[in-house]
Amino acid sequence: MTKILINNNLVVKLIGEIDHSNSNKYRHEIDDEIKRRPVRNLIFDFKDLDFMDSSGIGMILGRYKTIKGLDGVVMIASPKKQVEKIINVSGLHKIIPVYESVDKAINSMREVAYNG
C-alpha cells in the first residue's frame, strides 16, 4: 500500500488483493494516516488491485463513515473489471463515485470546490 497526500486529498494505492486476511491491516493504516495528517478526502487508487471481496467493501464503507465525519468525500479510481463488478453488485457505487483515473477524481473535487 502506498499513500500520498495531494493538498488535503489522501491517495491510497492498494496492490494485489483485498480480503479478510489483510482488510484490517489496511483499515488501521488508513485510519492512522487520517489521524496524523490534514486529510479531508480519500481516493482509493485501484489500478493495481486484482481482487477484492466483501471484506474490502466493508473496509471502504468504514472509511467512508470516517471521511464523511470530516465533511470529505471518498472516491475510487481506475478499478479493474472484476473489482468494478463487486463495487456495482454491492451497491457501493451509489455512495462512492468511481473515476477512470486518480487525476479525474481529484479534478472532480476541484470542480465541486469551485462551484460550491
Added chain:
Amino acid sequence: MDNYLKLSVKSDCINEHLSRQVIATFMTSLDPTLEEICDVKTAVSEAVTNAIVHGYENLTGTVNLTAEINGKELYIEVEDYGRGIADVERAREPLYTSQPEKERSGMGFTVMEAFMDYVDVISRPGLGTKVIMKKLIGVAHEM
C-alpha cells in the same frame, strides 16, 4: 462426474487465498473466461471467509471445499462444523450482518448470488453450515 476435488483446510485466513487459487486451477478444464474465473473465485472467497469468521469465529476448525465438474456445470460446496445459522433467510438478506463492529458489510451472500447461477444454504445451529453453489461455465460466450 467428469472430475472432482476435495480439500480440507484449517480455518485460518491464509487459506482464503489458497481456496481461491485451487478453485481457479480446478475449473480451467471448463475453458472459462477471465470473468467467470473471477466470479467463482469471489464466491468461494465469500463462503470460505464466512466459515472462518462466522462459523468458527475465534475457534479453530476445518473448512471443506468440494467441487465437481459435470459437463459444463461447476458444482461447489463449502462446509464448516461451526456455530450454524438460526435464520438463513435473514442471513441472506443484503446488508444483514451479525458483526457490524468488525466492519462487515453483510454483502457476502448477495455477492455469491450475483456471481453464481445457484446458491443454497443448509445450516443447523450448533452443527455447522454448508453452502452449495452452481455455475454453468463457457455457455454465455458461445451464444
